[in-house]
Amino acid sequence: MGEGYIQALLGILLSAVLTENYILVKFYGICPFMGVSKKIDTALGMGMAVTFVMALASAACWAVNLALVALQAEYMQTVAFILVIASIVQVVEMFLKKSVPALYKALGVFLPLITTNCAVLGVALVNVQEGYDFLQSVINGAAGGLGFTLAIVLFASMRERVDKTDCPQAFKGFPITLISAGLLALAFMGFSGLKIF
Amino acid sequence: MDILIAIGILGGLGLVFGLVLSAASKVFYVETDPRLEKLNECLPGANCGGCGYAGCGGYAEAVLKGEAAIGLCASGGTECAQAMGEIMGVKVSDVARKVALVRCSGYRGVDADGKETGAKLKGEYEGFSDCLAASKVGGNGPLACKFGCLGFGNCVKACKYDALHIVDGVAKVDTERCKGCMACATACPRNLIVPVDYDKHTVIACASHAKGAVTVRGCTQGCIGCGICVKICPHDAIKIENNLAIIDYSICTSCGLCSAVCPKKLIASPIDTPEEVLAIVKAHMKK
Numbered sequence: 001m002g003e004g005y006i007q008a009l010l011g012i013l014l015s016a017v018l019t020e021n022y023i024l025v026k027f028y029g030i031c032p033f034m035g036v037s038k039k040i041d042t043a044l045g046m047g048m049a050v051t052f053v054m055a056l057a058s059a060a061c062w063a064v065n066l067a068l069v070a071l072q073a074e075y076m077q078t079v080a081f082i083l084v085i086a087s088i089v090q091v092v093e094m095f096l097k098k099s100v101p102a103l104y105k106a107l108g109v110f111l112p113l114i115t116t117n118c119a120v121l122g123v124a125l126v127n128v129q130e131g132y133d134f135l136q137s138v139i140n141g142a143a144g145g146l147g148f149t150l151a152i153v154l155f156a157s158m159r160e161r162v163d164k165t166d167c168p169q170a171f172k173g174f175p176i177t178l179i180s181a182g183l184l185a186l187a188f189m190g191f192s193g194l195k196i197f
Numbered sequence: 198m199d200i201l202i203a204i205g206i207l208g209g210l211g212l213v214f215g216l217v218l219s220a221a222s223k224v225f226y227v228e229t230d231p232r233l234e235k236l237n238e239c240l241p242g243a244n245c246g247g248c249g250y251a252g253c254g255g256y257a258e259a260v261l262k263g264e265a266a267i268g269l270c271a272s273g274g275t276e277c278a279q280a281m282g283e284i285m286g287v288k289v290s291d292v293a294r295k296v297a298l299v300r301c302s303g304y305r306g307v308d309a310d311g312k313e314t315g316a317k318l319k320g321e322y323e324g325f326s327d328c329l330a331a332s333k334v335g336g337n338g339p340l341a342c343k344f345g346c347l348g349f350g351n352c353v354k355a356c357k358y359d360a361l362h363i364v365d366g367v368a369k370v371d372t373e374r375c376k377g378c379m380a381c382a383t384a385c386p387r388n389l390i391v392p393v394d395y396d397k398h399t400v401i402a403c404a405s406h407a408k409g410a411v412t413v414r415g416c417t418q419g420c421i422g423c424g425i426c427v428k429i430c431p432h433d434a435i436k437i438e439n440n441l442a443i444i445d446y447s448i449c450t451s452c453g454l455c456s457a458v459c460p461k462k463l464i465a466s467p468i469d470t471p472e473e474v475l476a477i478v479k480a481h482m483k484k
Contacts, residue, residue, distance in 0.1 A: 064210070067206075068206070071202060071206060072202075073202055073203060073206055076203055076206055076207070079207065080206065080207065080210055083207070083210050083211065083214060084210070084214070087214035087217065087218060090218055090221075091217065091218065091221050094218075094221050094222060094225040095221070095225055097225060097227050098224075098225035098226070098227055099225075164325050164327055164330070165325065166324075166325060166326055
C-alpha cells in the first residue's frame with residue numbers, strides 16, 4: 001500500500017464528509033434529515049445508525065457489483081442494490097436485537113427507517129461510478145455516514161434554537177426549517193474549494 | 198436472453214437474501230413473553246411518559262419484569278389497571294384519577310370597583326415567548342410574584358391532550374381533558390404544577406412562600422398564610438408551611454369549609470351556592 005493510496009483514501013474521507021457531503025451538497029437523504037432532526041439526541045442516534053449501515057452496505061454492494069459485472073448486467077445495479085440494502089438492514093436489526101440489545105434499543109425506530117434512506121443507495125452507486133476498490137468503498141460509506149451525522153446534528157442544534165424564536169407567523173414550523181436547511185447547505189458550499197491532497 | 202439473465206439475477210439475489218434472512222431469524226430469535234403484547238394492548242398507546250417509563254412499551258416491560266406497579270398509567274385509569282392485573286394474575290383496586298393543578302390564581306382582570314386584580318407585573322417582557330427564558334430576565338421574570346405563573350405557555354406546548362390553556366395570563370387545566378400524565382409539570386420552570394385527585398375540589402391554587410405582606414404586594418389572589426383554613430378544618434388536614442397553606446389529601450374529605458372561609462377565595466369550593474356555605478360555616482361555629 002503506497003503513500004499515494006493512503007492519500008487517496010484520506011481524500012475520499014474528506015470529500016465525503018465535507019466537500020461532497022451527501023446531504024448538504026448532493027441532497028440525498030433529505031427525508032430523514034428533515035424528519036429526525038428535531039432533537040440533537042435522536043439526530044445523533046440516526047446519524048450513528050446510518051454510518052453503520054452505509055459502511056456495511058458499501059461492502060456488500062461492492063461484492064454484488066462484482067457478480068453483476070461478471071454477468072454483464074451493470075444496468076441492474078440500482079435495483080439490485082436496493083434489495084441488498086433492505087436485506088442488510090433486516091439482518092443487522094435481528095443481529096443487534098439478539099447480540100447488542102442496548103444498541104438496538106438506542107437506535108430504536110431509526111434502524112428500519114434507513115431502508116428507505118436514499119443516501120445509502122447513493123453511496124453504493126457513487127462507489128461504482130468512481131470505480132472504488134473494496135477498501136475505498138467502505139471508507140466512502142463510513143465517511144458518507146459521518147458526513148450525514150455532522151449535517152443532521154448541526155441542523156438539529158439549529159432547529160432547537162429556531163423553535164424558540166419569535167419568527168413571523170407565516171414562517172413558523174416547516175417553512176423556517178426549510179429556509180434554515182438551505183442556509184446550512186449554502187454554508188457547506190464554502191467547503192467546495194477545499195483541496196488538501 | 199437478456200431478460201432471462203435479469204430475472205435470474207434478481208430472483209437469485211432475492212432467494213439468497215430470503216434464505217439468509219430466514220436463517221438469521223432462527224439464529225437471532227429472541228424469545229418474547231406473549232404477555233408483553235397483551236399488556237401493550239391494554240395501555241392507551243399515547244406514550245405520554247406519565248408513568249415514568251419511556252412510553253407505553255417501556256412501562257409494559259417494567260410491569261412484566263415486576264419492576265413497576267400496576268396502575269401507574271393515569272391516562273388508562275382503573276379500566277386499564279384491571280385489564281393489566283388480569284393478565285399478570287393480580288387483583289387491582291381502583292386507581293384514583295389524577296389531574297394536574299396549576300398552583301397559581303393570579304388571573305389578571307378588573308373587579309367590580311374597576312380595580313385591577315390578579316398578579317401584578319413589574320415590567321413588560323419582550324423576548325422569547327418561553328417561560329424559562331422569561332423567568333431569567335430582570336430578576337425572576339416580569340411578574341412581581343417570584344412564584345407565580347408566567348403565562349408563556351411552556352405547559353400548554355407540553356400538553357398532548359389540549360387540556361391546558363392560558364386564561365388571563367395564567368395556565369388553567371381543563372380537568373375533563375387532563376389525563377394526569379404530568380408532562381406539563383416537567384415543562385414548568387417554576388414547578389407550579391402538581392398532581393391532585395380528580396374528585397378533590399379543595400385545592401390551594403397558589404405557590405407563594407413569600408411573607409404575607411410581600412405576597413399581597415405582588416398579587417391580589419395570593420395565599421398570605423393567615424391560617425384561617427387551618428383553624429376551621431375539622432380534620433386537621435391543613436397546615437401552614439413557609440407562609441403557604443398545604444392540604445394533606447390523605448386526610449381531607451373535601452368538606453369545603455376551608456374554601457368558604459378563605460379571605461382570598463383561593464380554595465375552590467365543592468359547594469355551589471354561597472347560602473349553603475354560610476349555613477355550613479355557621480353550624481360549625483356553634484360547635
